[in-house]
Amino acid sequence: MKVRIFESSQEATHEAAALFIEQIQRKPDCVLGLATGSTPIKLYKELILAYKEGTISFKRVKTFNLDEYVGLDRLHTQSYYRFMCEQLFDHVDIDKRNCHVPNGQAKNIEREVMQYEAAIEAAGGIDMQLLGIGGNGHIGFNEPGCNLDCGTHLESLTRQTIQDNARLFFNGNEAQVPRQALTMGVGTILRARRCVLLAFGKSKQVAVQGMIEGPITKNNPASVLQRHPDTVVLLDTLAAEKLKKKG
Numbered sequence: 001m002k003v004r005i006f007e008s009s010q011e012a013t014h015e016a017a018a019l020f021i022e023q024i025q026r027k028p029d030c031v032l033g034l035a036t037g038s039t040p041i042k043l044y045k046e047l048i049l050a051y052k053e054g055t056i057s058f059k060r061v062k063t064f065n066l067d068e069y070v071g072l073d074r075l076h077t078q079s080y081y082r083f084m085c086e087q088l089f090d091h092v093d094i095d096k097r098n099c100h101v102p103n104g105q106a107k108n109i110e111r112e113v114m115q116y117e118a119a120i121e122a123a124g125g126i127d128m129q130l131l132g133i134g135g136n137g138h139i140g141f142n143e144p145g146c147n148l149d150c151g152t153h154l155e156s157l158t159r160q161t162i163q164d165n166a167r168l169f170f171n172g173n174e175a176q177v178p179r180q181a182l183t184m185g186v187g188t189i190l191r192a193r194r195c196v197l198l199a200f201g202k203s204k205q206v207a208v209q210g211m212i213e214g215p216i217t218k219n220n221p222a223s224v225l226q227r228h229p230d231t232v233v234l235l236d237t238l239a240a241e242k243l244k245k246k247g
């Protein structure tokens with residue numbers, strides 16, 4: 001795990017954007033794993049800018065998102081599919097048929113998760129996976145206590161995640177946050193050839209310290225990235241504050 005600490009989240013985001021731009025330039029038909037949440041929004045803005053400047057094209061890029069709420073129509077204002085359209089897909093030349101987000105309304109969840117894994121494999125696997133981290137150490141929606149080997153699956157959200165996401169996406173109304181989500185598993189994430197994890201701010205300090213310096217434990221699912229051969233963690237100084245070793 002390579003850890004880099006930046007003065008500001010803007011600088012860390014800029015570095016992440018450079019990694020994604022370089023990936024797309026090197027392999028124009030690459031497969032990207034994408035994340036939602038507040039952390040990657042500015043990164044997506046940088047990628048849109050790079051597209052508008054003609055530095056990259058998404059024409060042949062395929063994407064797989066980490067997760068989606070169960071029960072939300074994909075055009076629901078809070079669905080992750082809609083989030084991705086608004087933050088990235090609608091602003092670049094990507095073919096929407098190449099944009100994959102788990103179907104939270106699938107009637108047969110078992111089949112949906114198997115097909116999602118199969119689609120990732122058929123695309124050749126994920127070249128670069130973008131990750132954020134929850135205040136409780138979750139990656140995707142793999143919550144503390146999860147199975148560290150599994151593929152895409154149905155997960156129940158913890159109280160902390162429901163509260164965090166209500167604040168960000170549901171106008172603070174916890175009752176509206178779905179209680180379950182479909183998520184790539186930790187096993188799926190570990191199969192990505194490269195992972196780029198971004199974490200900013202005070203609320204991520206404990207999770208970040210555990211991920212980097214703690215034992216590999218299902219209590220902090222992100223800690224399993226210590227086992228991944230090519231993970232880059234980009235932090236701002238605030239998120240890095242509890243690290244014992246800073247360089």
Ligand code: F6R
Pocket residue numbers: 034035036037038039040066067131132133134135138139140141168
């Ligand atoms: C989103 C996802 C989550 C978020 C995490 C951090 O697709 O998989 O693991 O990355 O909850 O969310 P923010 O960025 O809102 O702090």
